Amino acid sequence: MIRNFEELLALWTPAQLARALPCPYQTAVAMHARGSIGPRHWARLIELAPARGVSLTAEDLIRLHDLKMSQPSTRPRSRAPTGRPTGRPPKAKADAHLFHDPPSRGAELNKMHTTRTEQKASAQSKLLWE
Numbered sequence: 001m002i003r004n005f006e007e008l009l010a011l012w013t014p015a016q017l018a019r020a021l022p023c024p025y026q027t028a029v030a031m032h033a034r035g036s037i038g039p040r041h042w043a044r045l046i047e048l049a050p051a052r053g054v055s056l057t058a059e060d061l062i063r064l065h066d067l068k069m070s071q072p073s074t075r076p077r078s079r080a081p082t083g084r085p086t087g088r089p090p091k092a093k094a095d096a097h098l099f100h101d102p103p104s105r106g107a108e109l110n111k112m113h114t115t116r117t118e119q120k121a122s123a124q125s126k127l128l129w130e
Contacts, residue, residue, distance in 0.1 A: 004064060
């Protein structure tokens with residue numbers, strides 16, 4: 001008897017699972033990584049399991065799903081509580097300039113380029129008039 005989704009997934013490599021379900025390879029890799037299988041694939045798994053020597057029913061899959069959902073996640077959170085990926089700064093708000101308005105790096109570079117261009121033009125004109 002299968003005790004969890006990890007045991008069930010161990011019956012196939014990601015490539016075998018992708019071909020058998022059928023689903024994209026990356027989807028099968030993600031199933032292995034997170035240790036769960038999406039419900040839309042369950043009917044096909046029930047058909048495939050006997051070929052791997054396992055008796056599997058819809059009730060078994062529901063039990064495995066309930067067990068998975070009742071356990072606290074051991075994986076680190078990939079998203080911040082705000083829903084944004086961690087490590088990324090939040091998007092600027094429309095009224096951010098009211099609180100803090102530092103010059104942007106693009107504006108600094110543009111100013112430097114303009115200054116250099118003006119200096120070159122000035123030097124060239126001096127050469128022409130001398």
